[in-house]
Amino acid sequence: MSKVSKLDPEEVEIPTRLSVVEPRNDRIAAEQARWLQETYGKEVAERGERMPFVTDCGIDVRPLYTPADLRGRLDYCRDLGFPGEYPYTRGSEPGMYRVEPFVISAYSGFGDAEICNRRFRHLLELGAEQILVANDLPTQCGYDSDHEMAAAEVGQVGVAIDTLADMELLFDGIPVNTVKRVGTLCNSLGPVALALYAALGEKQGIDWSRYTVNLQNDPLKEYIARGTQILPPGPAARLAVDAVEWCAAHAPNWSPMTVCVNHINSGGAGSTKGSAIALANAIHYIELLLKRGCSIDAVAPLIHMFPDERHDFFVTVANLRALRRIWARLMKERYGASNPDAMRLRTTVYGHGQEALAEPLNNIARTAFGTLAYALGGASYIYIASYDEAVSTPGLDSIRVALRTQEIIAYEHGFSATIDPLGGSYFVEHLTNEIEDGILATLRELDEAGGALQVIERGIGRRIMTEGAVRRQRAIDSGDRPWITVNKWPEKPNVPNTAFRVDPASIERQLARLARVKAERDEKRVRAALAEIDRACAEDRNVVPATLEAVRAYATIGEICDSWRARFGSFVPSTDF
């Protein structure tokens, strides 16, 4: 002991297990059991517990966690390590928010490109550092604004984009290299969306190496959760990885794929099973890329994830930590990655709570806590829901509050002073372990069921989601999961008349612009480019070069998607429930 007190580094034994040495652990376990029975148990016997404490992802939360709960389950250097180092549990970057806070991101879009451009300029003035364009449903589903299916939906839930001309207008006065990232969801349009953002840089005279495009481009989850699928899942995944493969060669600084948990979790799967489904999807994309001869070290850094947990604060933190650890080990152990960037998982998240329709201002508190949890979990890019987002496209006032909430979390309260501040919490480390086990167990089941395509085709993903959604609804109806103004102090839900509406004039403008572009473009060049896309599809070549040419020639998104539909067929909607 005297040697240790001299603090001679040669003599000090650094414990590798978190905070405790084995023998004392036994004593803590015994003491914990005693406390649980005698002290805590006594009060609970008299007064009872308020409610069942079960997380939305299905973990029974115990009254107290101690070092004994981590016994044999946590080796500090093996399982936690250090920020910016394998296995990245404590953070993807070495300096985390001390060097640069999470990227303050805005997801926005409505109407036509002209009106939406004004909104983007406002967002940038308010401090947004990244813009993810919300597209309307016709755009996302590959229909032009003048298509029969588009009739009532043009510009409704996002901005309508038909051709490159719309993109030019959308980013008029906003050089793409003045934001940290720019991009969109367009999960079923991967190569088209990629080509539009690549051609936009060309139009603005900005080299691809000087800006960063981010796409969600994760079509597989659409069949399970979100519903903008266009093609059958096999060809859809193939086209999605075309975008990744092209970027690895031409724009390795872009992030052309973000594999999503968010819609799967919010649809009902829960964050643990949702994470497993998303990982199964990621594995499918990665294996398609490896089969083409790509190296894991070249493609994995281009693939990010979009984790999601909205119900339980500490689960949110633990889920992000667990996912980073799982990703690092998966890349290293299953795929033999050696590039640290391939093992370092970058995450995009969307700060939510359980937003309610009644008394919408309360949603500011909910989304702030949800966002704080993501920040404490070390997310790389953070979006936040506006308080009125459950009702409609947010107005400027509510967007201002949302962006300011992100900025407050990034800069005030000392939230980002130290890295992974909840690391080492007995509870959070225990949750991280439990969640990791849960995700890996479900992932094994999905692997055994045949992987991502089987999960879709056999309806496994949708079943997991519907069962979860029914369970959630029951927890709300029974009051087991308290929800203020819904099942506790209930108030009548109300969708106010002030809910955002799209100016019909902007829809007219969109239709007029589409007609004008079609009339003025070089029709022969468009036809030739579309024919080349079809040949690339048929011959199993990467479609991005042909798509880029088509986009430059002002082919419409609908025309390009029609060429895919003609080649691959359309998806068949499931009528199971």
Added chain:
Amino acid sequence: MSEKKRIRVLIAKVGLDGHDVGARVIARGLLDAGMEVIYTGLRRRPDQVVRAAIEEDVDWIGVSILSGAHGTLLPQLRKLLDEQGAHDIRIMAGGVIPQEDIPVLKSAGVDRVFLSGTPISEVVDYLMQETAHA
């Protein structure tokens, strides 16, 4: 056993809105309550929904709509039903629908609008009460 005919409901997604969890949860809930339930699946046109409703001889069409297209698609549905002589098939809608649109939808032949977050039991009670043969 009861001689009563079971209530038949077609749960429908019209337009491009792909968020169908709410629709599926309602479908399950109505099934659990003893009704006969059919789900259209995603992205149907109003004429496809009307054809399915008539072929399946349902009492109700329940439309889930979250994309803001309700003002166009729901009245269109009613009009098509009436043109086919299916005046007895009634429409309920669920989703995020602004208060001031509700009377407009009602006068366009939508019987009832349920906002997101409505307990399933409320929908079940309503259908039990309102369906003549139930």
